[in-house]
Amino acid sequence: xxKILIRGAKVLGGEPQDVLIDGETIAEVGSGLTAEGAEIxxxxxxxxxxxxxxxxxxxxxxxxxDSETVLTGTRAAASGGYTAVFAMANTFPVAxxxxxxxxxxxxGKEHGYCDVQPIGAVTVGLEGKKLxxxxxxxxxxxxxxxxxxxxxxxxxxxxxxxALEYVKAFDGVVAQHAQEPRLTEGAQMNEGVVSxxxxxxxxxxxxxxxxxxxxxxxxxxxxxRVHICHLSTxxxxxxxxxxxxxxxxxxxxxxxxxLLLTDELVRTYNPVYKVNPPLRTERDVMxxxxxxxxxxxxxxxxxxxxxxxxxxxxxxxxxAMGMVGLETALSVVQETMVExxxxxxxxxxxxxxxxxAQIGQATGHGRPVSAGExxxxxxxxxxxxxxxxxxxxxxxxxxTPYEGRELPGRVTHTWLRGKATLVxxxxx
Amino acid sequence: xxKQQDAQASDARPVLEGPDIARVLTRIAHEIVERAKGAxxxxxxxxxxxxxxxxxxxxxxxxxxxERKVPCGSLDITMYRDDLRMHPPRALARTEIPGDGxxxxxxxxxxDVLFSGRTIRAALDALNDIGRPRAVQLAVxxxxxxxxxxxxxxxxxxxxxxxxxxxxxxQLAEEDGRDTVLLGAKADQ
Amino acid sequence: MQRHLISAADLTRDDAVLILxxxxxxxxxxxxxxxxxxxLRGRTVVNLFFEDSTRTRISxxxxxxxxxxxxxxxxxxxxxVSKGESLKDTAQTLxxxxxxxxxxxxxxxxxxxxxxxxxxIDAAVINAGDGTHQHxxxxxxxxxxxxxxxxxxxxxLGQDLAGKRITIVGDxxxxxxxRSNVDLLHTLGAEVTLVAPPTLLPVGIETWPCEISYDLDSxxxxxxAVMMLRVQRERMNAAFFPTEREYSRRYGLDGDRMAxxxxxxxxxxxxxxxxxxxxxAEVADSDRCTAVEQVANGVSIRMAVLYLLLGGxxxxxTHTRPTGSEEK
Numbered sequence: 001x002x003k004i005l006i007r008g009a010k011v012l013g014g015e016p017q018d019v020l021i022d023g024e025t026i027a028e029v030g031s032g033l034t035a036e037g038a039e040i041x042x043x044x045x046x047x048x049x050x051x052x053x054x055x056x057x058x059x060x061x062x063x064x065x066d067s068e069t070v071l072t073g074t075r076a077a078a079s080g081g082y083t084a085v086f087a088m089a090n091t092f093p094v095a096x097x098x099x100x101x102x103x104x105x106x107x108g109k110e111h112g113y114c115d116v117q118p119i120g121a122v123t124v125g126l127e128g129k130k131l132x133x134x135x136x137x138x139x140x141x142x143x144x145x146x147x148x149x150x151x152x153x154x155x156x157x158x159x160x161x162x163a164l165e166y167v168k169a170f171d172g173v174v175a176q177h178a179q180e181p182r183l184t185e186g187a188q189m190n191e192g193v194v195s196x197x198x199x200x201x202x203x204x205x206x207x208x209x210x211x212x213x214x215x216x217x218x219x220x221x222x223x224x225r226v227h228i229c230h231l232s233t234x235x236x237x238x239x240x241x242x243x244x245x246x247x248x249x250x251x252x253x254x255x256x257x258x259l260l261l262t263d264e265l266v267r268t269y270n271p272v273y274k275v276n277p278p279l280r281t282e283r284d285v286m287x288x289x290x291x292x293x294x295x296x297x298x299x300x301x302x303x304x305x306x307x308x309x310x311x312x313x314x315x316x317x318x319x320a321m322g323m324v325g326l327e328t329a330l331s332v333v334q335e336t337m338v339e340x341x342x343x344x345x346x347x348x349x350x351x352x353x354x355x356x357a358q359i360g361q362a363t364g365h366g367r368p369v370s371a372g373e374x375x376x377x378x379x380x381x382x383x384x385x386x387x388x389x390x391x392x393x394x395x396x397x398x399x400t401p402y403e404g405r406e407l408p409g410r411v412t413h414t415w416l417r418g419k420a421t422l423v424x425x426x427x428x
Numbered sequence: 429x430x431k432q433q434d435a436q437a438s439d440a441r442p443v444l445e446g447p448d449i450a451r452v453l454t455r456i457a458h459e460i461v462e463r464a465k466g467a468x469x470x471x472x473x474x475x476x477x478x479x480x481x482x483x484x485x486x487x488x489x490x491x492x493x494x495e496r497k498v499p500c501g502s503l504d505i506t507m508y509r510d511d512l513r514m515h516p517p518r519a520l521a522r523t524e525i526p527g528d529g530x531x532x533x534x535x536x537x538x539x540d541v542l543f544s545g546r547t548i549r550a551a552l553d554a555l556n557d558i559g560r561p562r563a564v565q566l567a568v569x570x571x572x573x574x575x576x577x578x579x580x581x582x583x584x585x586x587x588x589x590x591x592x593x594x595x596x597x598x599q600l601a602e603e604d605g606r607d608t609v610l611l612g613a614k615a616d617q
Numbered sequence: 618m619q620r621h622l623i624s625a626a627d628l629t630r631d632d633a634v635l636i637l638x639x640x641x642x643x644x645x646x647x648x649x650x651x652x653x654x655x656x657l658r659g660r661t662v663v664n665l666f667f668e669d670s671t672r673t674r675i676s677x678x679x680x681x682x683x684x685x686x687x688x689x690x691x692x693x694x695x696x697x698v699s700k701g702e703s704l705k706d707t708a709q710t711l712x713x714x715x716x717x718x719x720x721x722x723x724x725x726x727x728x729x730x731x732x733x734x735x736x737x738i739d740a741a742v743i744n745a746g747d748g749t750h751q752h753x754x755x756x757x758x759x760x761x762x763x764x765x766x767x768x769x770x771x772x773x774l775g776q777d778l779a780g781k782r783i784t785i786v787g788d789x790x791x792x793x794x795x796r797s798n799v800d801l802l803h804t805l806g807a808e809v810t811l812v813a814p815p816t817l818l819p820v821g822i823e824t825w826p827c828e829i830s831y832d833l834d835s836x837x838x839x840x841x842a843v844m845m846l847r848v849q850r851e852r853m854n855a856a857f858f859p860t861e862r863e864y865s866r867r868y869g870l871d872g873d874r875m876a877x878x879x880x881x882x883x884x885x886x887x888x889x890x891x892x893x894x895x896x897x898a899e900v901a902d903s904d905r906c907t908a909v910e911q912v913a914n915g916v917s918i919r920m921a922v923l924y925l926l927l928g929g930x931x932x933x934x935t936h937t938r939p940t941g942s943e944e945k
Contacts, residue, residue, distance in 0.1 A: 188726075191820050191821065192820060192821040193821035193823075193824045194821070195819070195820075195821060196819035196820065196821030196822050196824075196825070197796070197821070197824075197825075198726055198727065198750060199726040199727075199747075199748050199749035199750030199751070199793060199796060200726050200727070200748075200749075200750075202819070202820060202821075204820065268734070269726075269727030269730045269731050269734075270731075310703065313703075313705055313735075314703050314704055314705060314731075315704050315723065315725040315727060315728040315731050316725060316726065316727045316728075316731065317724070317725035317726070317727075317728075317748070318703075318704070318725060504642070507654045507655070507656040507684075507924070507928070508654070508655060508656075512656065512928055512929055513929065513930050514929075514930055515929050515930060516929040516930065516931050516932065516933050516934045517924055517925050517926075517928035517929040517932070517933040518929075518933075519635060519638065519639065519933075520638070520639050520642040520643075520924075521642075522642065523642070523645060553655065557649065557650075557651040557653065557654070558649055558650070558651070559650065
């Protein structure tokens with residue numbers, strides 16, 4: 001196998017060091033390294049991080065290949081610095097059987113851009129009524145450990161309780177899309193001052209918070225762990241903080257867009273800002289940043305949700321919810337967390353690689369940058385600043401809320417087990 | 429812009445002063461009585477803004493002469509203009525047709541300046557939508573020539589030969605605080 | 618004025634007063650033997666109605682025809698829209714036919730804004746009601762009605778509604794009429810009070826430029842106009858209020874309540890009225906109720922808006938009074 005010598009990289013933002021990759025693993029980390037016949041990559045002070053792990057990606061295959069496929073989605077992931085993504089279950093058909101999750105898992109393996117770890121549906125058809133065959137999905141080649149009805153909330157308290165209990169048998173985790181369905185009928189955006197003015201149906205914070213409160217209490221009661229998807233409100237932060245202080249095993253994620261954007265943007269009625277959970281207020285954004293910094297929120301997950309152009313080029317009510325995020329996530333986190341001094345690069349590695357790999361049990365991912373570890377690495381040009389141009393996306397979809405916005409940082413190289421998937425910003 | 433206008437105003441020279449205007453209006457009033465054989469069925473319609481004031485002054489003079497009240501109103505032609513598409517829409521002025529209407533009457537349109545004739549064409553169109561007069565005549569304070577349509581005035585206060593490089597500005601006490609007609613050079617665009 | 622009329626909030630005081638003054642002149646056309654003006658000859662206006670609203674559509678159509686515009690009516694029902702054609706495609710189809718203005722009624726809040734701001738079309742967009750967002754021409758005709766009744770036809774010219782106290786009662790949450798009226802009445806200097814059960818007021822209303830009350834009886838004696846909003850019976854099923862009877866007892870306008878109004882005060886309703894719910898027949902049919910007058914005023918207001926947006930080479934500039942005296 002070939003050797004790659006990365007010279008002068010700031011590992012986790014520290015002092016520049018050399019990193020030698022031999023085959024699939026990191027052979028050595030130190031200064032003044034040399035290696036006979038190794039390919040040299042001059043890092044020039046760029047930041048070297050462990051390959052990013054996204055616990056919340058929609059790859060859309062099978063069923064909506066017009067918006068994304070496993071191939072295009074994993075290419076987008078590699079572009080964004082990811083070496084592992086967890087593919088959500090809301091495909092057509094739904095990933096609620098061993099057959100579907102294995103298909104997605106195999107496609108990821110074949111393409112080789114990024115490890116794809118399928119998430120299994122909690123209930124059959126995401127209907128919230130009958131548990132899917134969680135054990136069979138776990139036992140399949142895909143080895144599913146994370147289960148979610150994401151897109152829909154497991155709103156029935158009994159079903160949620162049973163799911164939390166059942167997955168304990170194989171140390172699985174239920175990732176809850178916290179949205180009380182009755183409180184969000186016809187919901188179009190965050191309920192508040194802006195929705196009142198725009199006359200768009202409100203999605204109240206309490207619809208998220210009440211489910212989180214219920215689920216942390218359920219998790220406590222049955223001794224399970226629960227993961228909260230895309231936490232979006234200041235109140236949710238308070239509940240998770242309280243639960244963690246009580247020793248309840250809860251983890252939570254925040255999306256990049258909830259760290260940066262607010263519901264004021266909806267005044268344009270441009271559906272590129274339509275997402276679920278909706279963009280909240282400035283106060284929520286600040287609370288989420290703080291919670292990510294202090295560890296109340298464990299990880300950043302993209303909720304990468306590709307949609308074809310026509311599903312966004314329409315009136316607000318008719319538009320699909322969701323934003324693509326894989327290719328801009330790191331830049332948004334740099335903008336909102338690093339440049340504000342809330343997190344250093346080691347903190348970014350923790351929130352975007354170590355912790356998500358831990359929660360999802362992604363073997364070989366989220367490991368330290370040290371000798372003997374799998375060579376899943378990403379090189380980031382943190383000094384770069386540029387405007388987001390969706391035309392350059394590897395994703396099949398372009399529904400980004402950041403078009404034309406200046407963001408810092410650019411992923412230049414990604415290595416998946418020593419194999420370069422991105423070189424100088426270009427996919428291999 | 430303001431300076432330019434000031435310059436224009438200071439360059440302009442009066443061609444009719446207050447007493448002249450009063451005199452020509454008296455003459456026109458007499459002409460109307462004479463040509464309309466007593467002005468029994470005359471209705472005066474002024475074209476806003478200054479035509480309305482002239483019509484009111486004429487009505488007062490006709491009343492002195494004939495010792496009868498002469499119906500007097502206003503006819504806004506804004507929405508009948510042929511150059512609507514060349515400017516932003518203008519605020520509308522009032523159209524006020526005297527109570528007995530204009531059917532079978534002798535309508536005398538009154539305006540301050542007769543120039544291209546397009547305003548009068550618009551006024552004739554507007555009249556057409558309001559009723560059917562016995563006849564329509566036109567009285568103007570100043571006729572400055574340069575007609576673009578086959579239209580002429582029946583009563584003219586003053587014929588004022590002008591070049592297209594000149595402007596004619598009428599000021600009336602009701603609107604401008606004084607009576608005068610000014611002839612000046614067109615400000616360079 | 619802006620090129621489109623999307624929200625009452627987009628109008629300045631001078632814009633709004635110009636529209637009301639213009640409408641006053643337009644109203645006089647209705648008294649003439651020939652109720653038609655040549656102003657919009659050769660201009661094509663399409664009435665693009667994705668939601669049934671015969672009243673509003675007819676009002677716009679009458680206004681367009683009185684100004685001699687060529688009118689195309691496009692109703693979404695039974696058209697390609699019901700076969701899944703998007704708003705964008707529909708709009709572009711109309712644009713290709715050389716439409717100068719689109720009057721749009723749409724069930725989705727923001728659809729007219731989107732139509733005007735997405736680069737889909739060049740035509741002027743006039744919002745004829747979108748979802749629970751805005752209905753600016755309704756607010757204008759309401760303000761016109763109030764100015765006529767409370768200030769006077771001629772005395773009102775050039776005037777706003779400074780100091781007038783207006784109470785709006787009913788389903789504010791689902792009402793584009795309420796939103797538009799609060800915006801416009803505030804711009805015109807009126808003091809607005811919204812009265813409704815708390816369930817029918819939106820969360821976030823505290824930033825609106827108006828007062829909020831849950832008690833109709835205490836507001837009635839001090840208002841110049843009370844506007845009753847339609848309350849749909851279906852709201853009952855979603856637990857917005859317990860029963861029709863309880864609603865009308867607390868928030869309906871009946872003869873006894875009307876008697877509490879100052880003598881000069883008027884009762885308004887945007888229609889269609891739900892008699893027995895928000896208003897009793899006795900009140901609806903009384904002289905103080907301006908519902909029918911509002912319909913007539915709607916045509917004048919829409920003529921004014923169409924003229925000021927489409928009559929020239931660009932929208933009207935407020936404060937343009939002809940100052941020259943030379944033949945223009």
